Amino acid sequence: MSNIDFPFQTIDRLTFSPRPQPLSASLRPLYRIALIVLVLKTNCNASTASLLRLQFFNWLLKSPSLQELIKDKLQHQNTFTLELIHIDPMVNLALKYAFADNLISITSSSKYKLTDKGHEFANQILRDEHLVLIKEREILEPIGKRNLKVKLKETVL
Amino acid sequence: MKLHINAFRITLETNRGPYGATVIFDRGLNVIRAENTSGKSAIMNGMLYALGLEILVGKRGIEATKPVLWGTGDYGGQSFTVLESFVEIEIANASGKVVTVRRYVKGEVNTKLIKVIHGPVVTEMQENNYHVESFFVGIEGAAQREKGFHNFLAEFLELELPFVKRFKGEDVPLYVECIAPLMFIEQIRGWSGIQATLSQSFGIKNVAKLAVEYILGLDVIENEKRRIQISEEANQIREDWRGIWELMSQNASQIGGRLMNVPVRPIAVIPDEPWIAIFNDGKGLVLDHLIVAKRSKLIESSGGETTVAFGTNDLEAKLDSQENALLVDQAELSQLRSDLLAEEEELRKLKDRFDFIESDIHRNKDIKRLLDYGVETEISLIHNMCPTCNQKIEDSLIPTGSVVMGVEENINFLKAEAQAVKLLISSEEERLAYLQFSKAGKSKAVANIRSTIRDLRMDLLKNEDLSVAAIREQIYLEEEIRNLEQLRDEFEQQIDRLKDVAGQWQKNRSMHLELPDDYFSEADNVKHDALSKYFARNAERFGYRSTGIKKLHISKDNYRPVSDEFEVAFGASASDNIRLIWAYTLALFQVSSSYRGNHWGVLLFDEPEQQNMKDISSDALYTKIAQMQQEDFQVIIATSASVDMTKRRLDKLPYNLQEFDEKVIRPIL
Numbered sequence: 001m002s003n004i005d006f007p008f009q010t011i012d013r014l015t016f017s018p019r020p021q022p023l024s025a026s027l028r029p030l031y032r033i034a035l036i037v038l039v040l041k042t043n044c045n046a047s048t049a050s051l052l053r054l055q056f057f058n059w060l061l062k063s064p065s066l067q068e069l070i071k072d073k074l075q076h077q078n079t080f081t082l083e084l085i086h087i088d089p090m091v092n093l094a095l096k097y098a099f100a101d102n103l104i105s106i107t108s109s110s111k112y113k114l115t116d117k118g119h120e121f122a123n124q125i126l127r128d129e130h131l132v133l134i135k136e137r138e139i140l141e142p143i144g145k146r147n148l149k150v151k152l153k154e155t156v157l
Numbered sequence: 158m159k160l161h162i163n164a165f166r167i168t169l170e171t172n173r174g175p176y177g178a179t180v181i182f183d184r185g186l187n188v189i190r191a192e193n194t195s196g197k198s199a200i201m202n203g204m205l206y207a208l209g210l211e212i213l214v215g216k217r218g219i220e221a222t223k224p225v226l227w228g229t230g231d232y233g234g235q236s237f238t239v240l241e242s243f244v245e246i247e248i249a250n251a252s253g254k255v256v257t258v259r260r261y262v263k264g265e266v267n268t269k270l271i272k273v274i275h276g277p278v279v280t281e282m283q284e285n286n287y288h289v290e291s292f293f294v295g296i297e298g299a300a301q302r303e304k305g306f307h308n309f310l311a312e313f314l315e316l317e318l319p320f321v322k323r324f325k326g327e328d329v330p331l332y333v334e335c336i337a338p339l340m341f342i343e344q345i346r347g348w349s350g351i352q353a354t355l356s357q358s359f360g361i362k363n364v365a366k367l368a369v370e371y372i373l374g375l376d377v378i379e380n381e382k383r384r385i386q387i388s389e390e391a392n393q394i395r396e397d398w399r400g401i402w403e404l405m406s407q408n409a410s411q412i413g414g415r416l417m418n419v420p421v422r423p424i425a426v427i428p429d430e431p432w433i434a435i436f437n438d439g440k441g442l443v444l445d446h447l448i449v450a451k452r453s454k455l456i457e458s459s460g461g462e463t464t465v466a467f468g469t470n471d472l473e474a475k476l477d478s479q480e481n482a483l484l485v486d487q488a489e490l491s492q493l494r495s496d497l498l499a500e501e502e503e504l505r506k507l508k509d510r511f512d513f514i515e516s517d518i519h520r521n522k523d524i525k526r527l528l529d530y531g532v533e534t535e536i537s538l539i540h541n542m543c544p545t546c547n548q549k550i551e552d553s554l555i556p557t558g559s560v561v562m563g564v565e566e567n568i569n570f571l572k573a574e575a576q577a578v579k580l581l582i583s584s585e586e587e588r589l590a591y592l593q594f595s596k597a598g599k600s601k602a603v604a605n606i607r608s609t610i611r612d613l614r615m616d617l618l619k620n621e622d623l624s625v626a627a628i629r630e631q632i633y634l635e636e637e638i639r640n641l642e643q644l645r646d647e648f649e650q651q652i653d654r655l656k657d658v659a660g661q662w663q664k665n666r667s668m669h670l671e672l673p674d675d676y677f678s679e680a681d682n683v684k685h686d687a688l689s690k691y692f693a694r695n696a697e698r699f700g701y702r703s704t705g706i707k708k709l710h711i712s713k714d715n716y717r718p719v720s721d722e723f724e725v726a727f728g729a730s731a732s733d734n735i736r737l738i739w740a741y742t743l744a745l746f747q748v749s750s751s752y753r754g755n756h757w758g759v760l761l762f763d764e765p766e767q768q769n770m771k772d773i774s775s776d777a778l779y780t781k782i783a784q785m786q787q788e789d790f791q792v793i794i795a796t797s798a799s800v801d802m803t804k805r806r807l808d809k810l811p812y813n814l815q816e817f818d819e820k821v822i823r824p825i826l
């Protein structure tokens with residue numbers, strides 16, 4: 001870049017005022033909460049899941065390569081091993097918010113369970129005429145509630 | 158009226174012999190009265206099942222029917238088990254033609270199969286030799302395929318279903334399942350709201366709205382379709398234009414020139430004739446001039462090859478200059494190569510960015526919708542309040558250090574960015590194309606200089622009368638002229654095509670201009686006003702009290718009842734919600750009947766006296782229905798109000814009462 005001679009001599013005062021900052025949708029709490037609620041509703045038996053299972057689905061939604069893998073594997077098996085899983089702290093944060101807002105509850109075995117209010121929210125999403133979150137649903141719905149066992153080294157989801 | 162239900166019959170084969178029930182319907186008001194748990198709903202649900210509309214009950218297949226049709230039932234203290242059962246509904250179309258639709262509930266016959274008998278089997282009470290056809294229902298394609306029952310139904314009833322766009326892109330007829338919830342109010346879910354039994358979108362955009370538009374026969378459906386057609390055509394034209402533009406600039410680059418006077422996006426009138434500017438030694442040239450120049454060069458050099466025109470010195474000087482030219486051209490070529498790689502990488506990055514912005518816009522739009530639901534579900538986060546401590550929090554999962562944009566603002570921001578990136582992409586693509594063609598031209602030039610150098614060296618060694626270099630130059634020139642002429646012809650053909658497309662574009666744009674500015678046509682506005690009026694009048698008559706009746710009207714956005722721009726439904730009291738559904742359902746028919754809409758002319762009300770409805774309101778409903786034009790209207794009400802109450806209510810009204818007392822389904826003698 002060429003040097004620009006900034007006319008500092010002629011300027012008395014500079015003021016800076018903060019402008020609102022754009023934010024990626026995936027960092028908005030409501031979006032992540034809606035995804036968690038959706039996963040619990042469409043992909044979890046009794047709408048209950050462990051943190052690791054939720055992390056797995058979060059990663060699935062983010063990673064096209066994992067989506068391909070799952071699509072391929074699901075044709076003949078329910079169990080497969082993953083080398084590695086991406087743990088996203090945003091999921092934990094969103095879970096905290098969702099819990100505080102009474103959309104999910106925590107069971108005695110420290111799993112997350114959809115509350116009645118959470119069910120209501122999920123149903124509204126599923127019934128939406130404009131197909132809200134349809135891209136995400138197109139990934140989640142084919143998997144459904146099948147008894148998916150993803151082996152992560154020694155851990156079983 | 159498009160549909161008239163003549164009769165409905167249930168036939169059961171049980172371990173205690175044949176059981177069943179038959180109901181005959183008239184025009185106008187029909188009332189089926191029986192005690193609770195007597196099997197009224199078996200009839201109402203059975204009719205929906207027979208028409209393949211069981212999705213209105215919220216279930217698919219036989220689960221939508223009452224267990225008495227496939228499990229066990231009792232009559233007179235004796236219970237029976239169903240071995241085989243089917244339902245039949247006898248319907249007539251507008252021209253009076255009658256068919257009987259038979260669908261099995263239990264037995265060997267597949268429940269997805271529907272038999273259509275071309276005759277009044279139920280009312281005639283005997284089976285004649287009518288023509289019988291089989292259709293399927295509940296499988297994909299039931300609305301469109303020739304053997305789909307709903308396809309048959311739409312044709313038989315002359316429903317004139319509009320073709321609408323699905324999210325996946327293809328056109329489908331508006332499914333009858335989407336329309337029926339406005340006319341058939343089922344008992345369990347039907348009274349929870351307007352179109353409450355339209356529980357899914359069937360992949361059709363704005364399906365609830367479309368259903369109302371269809372019943373009212375609004376022009377907007379046609380207009381919307383036309384709008385979509387025009388914009389699809391416009392996209393096709395843009396693509397064609399772009400294709401021609403690419404061919405023309407390819408022509409231009411092949412000879413190291415630039416395309417002039419052709420924009421990348423279509424225009425209706427091409428103001429100046431397109432041409433190719435060729436840069437020869439720093440000067441711009443027209444193609445024709447280049448051809449003339451090459452020709453005169455050819456004439457000049459002819460004859461030179463036989464005499465030894467060049468002395469050794471001349472040849473050496475020429476060789477020297479060619480070798481220098483080769484070095485320069487090679488350097489330029491390698492520069493072009495690395496430029497190309499860099500630009501390709503740049504383009505890939507831009508495209509990634511664009512994809513990301515697109516999906517982020519999509520997600521932000523989703524969030525906007527989620528916010529609406531968040532209000533309904535009372536999620537405190539949506540007000541940016543911490544659910545635990547009630548303090549203000551930022552709408553972000555990560556600390557931002559400054560204020561975060563609102564979702565709407567964010568969408569606009571992203572759209573502006575997408576626009577900018579799109580511009581960058583198209584200029585990048587243009588630049589890339591230019592570089593590619595320059596590279597091709599340069600490679601050719603380099604190859605040509607190399608062979609000239611080879612020939613000059615040979616000439617120097619041989620020292621013969623014939624100059625190989627001079628001959629090569631002539632051949633090369635001749636070939637070049639031929640190519641240029643061919644290219645000029647091609648280019649002129651492209652200009653003609655371009656003019657054709659410009660004409661199409663002009664037509665398309667004028668069609669676009671002719672589309673009404675308003676979403677609604679004149680006639681649509683009249684219908685909308687009428688719906689508002691009828692609805693408010695009905696609601697008042699039925700004793701609606703919740704919010705100011707004066708402000709009650711129908712929204713133009715979604716055709717739902719609003720008061721002061723707020724959707725009334727479901728701030729109103731429970732019994733008022735029922736009144737709203739009565740008022741709305743009747744108003745749809747009234748408008749359709751007065752302004753030639755597409756209402757089928759049939760209403761089914763299963764237990765309309767919900768929520769401890771005041772008797773006076775129900776009286777008003779029955780009276781209103783009985784007063785409506787009977788020739789083109791049929792209402793079937795199932796009620797468990799007491800015998801006396803029903804008698805009093807129907808007093809002095811024209812009606813057809815089917816009294817069942819205890820049990821609807823009983824032994825057939």
